[in-house]
Amino acid sequence: MSDIAGNIHFLKSQIPSSVKLVAVSKTKPVSDIIVAYNTGQRYFGENRVQELMDKKDLLPSDIEWHLIGHLQSNKVKYIVPFISMIQSVDSYNLLVKVNSEALKIKRVVDCLLQIHIATEETKFGFSMQELNENMKSENISNLKNIRISGVMGMATFTCYKDQVKKEFGYLRDCFQSLKDNYFKSSDYFKEISMGMSGDYEIAVQEGSTMIRIGSLIFGERQHQE
Numbered sequence: 001m002s003d004i005a006g007n008i009h010f011l012k013s014q015i016p017s018s019v020k021l022v023a024v025s026k027t028k029p030v031s032d033i034i035v036a037y038n039t040g041q042r043y044f045g046e047n048r049v050q051e052l053m054d055k056k057d058l059l060p061s062d063i064e065w066h067l068i069g070h071l072q073s074n075k076v077k078y079i080v081p082f083i084s085m086i087q088s089v090d091s092y093n094l095l096v097k098v099n100s101e102a103l104k105i106k107r108v109v110d111c112l113l114q115i116h117i118a119t120e121e122t123k124f125g126f127s128m129q130e131l132n133e134n135m136k137s138e139n140i141s142n143l144k145n146i147r148i149s150g151v152m153g154m155a156t157f158t159c160y161k162d163q164v165k166k167e168f169g170y171l172r173d174c175f176q177s178l179k180d181n182y183f184k185s186s187d188y189f190k191e192i193s194m195g196m197s198g199d200y201e202i203a204v205q206e207g208s209t210m211i212r213i214g215s216l217i218f219g220e221r222q223h224q225e
């Protein structure tokens with residue numbers, strides 16, 4: 001049994017109040033989410049659409065759900081009606097798809113651009129080259145039913161802190177360059193989502209505005225995602 005409420009209070013005491021804490025509840029039961037909710041926690045992250053759909057109907061409607069895992073185009077329509085933020089947008093085609101589903105129901109959906117910063121090829125995300133190409137051709141700014149609110153990234157899974165620090169620093173630089181070049185007049189473009197249980201301290205030092213924490217809140221997961 002992990003002390004979910006105690007863990008949340010501890011984490012919040014460790015990070016500046018300006019940094020948002022997203023509680024990553026993937027694989028964890030609804031009862032655990034309720035315990036976290038009762039501490040005042042409102043941002044929750046899930047990485048699978050089906051699991052998110054199953055859970056959200058059993059939980060309070062003022063939870064702000066963040067999708068943090070790779071999203072398939074054919075599942076976009078299920079989450080667009082209620083999702084608070086899609087953090088894991090990793091292709092131009094997916095942006096187009098989210099935009100068209102959001103347009104159908106006259107919603108504007110907050111999205112983060114997931115950028116590939118790790119050395120592992122298995123992780124998802126745009127390269128800066130891809131982003132620059134799409135932004136230069138104004139492809140992205142024509143999508144009026146999405147609001148690009150910043151960037152997200154996952155560092156390499158390694159114990160070498162210098163490596164992690166370098167990758168988070170790179171993500172912050174990517175954010176700044178996108179901001180300066182394309183989002184100067186957008187107040188919405190402000191989030192840098194980086195930092196998980198094993199590396200959130202480094203992420204906060206490097207300028208994270210949003211950390212995504214699972215196991216440090218809910219305990220280790222039985223089976224990995």
Ligand SMILES: *Cc1c(COP(=O)(O)O)cnc(C)c1O
Binds near residue numbers: 047213214
């Ligand atoms: C699972 C997951 C997390 C949380 O991982 P922990 O190490 O348990 O904190 C954060 N971000 C993403 C994208 C994840 O898939």
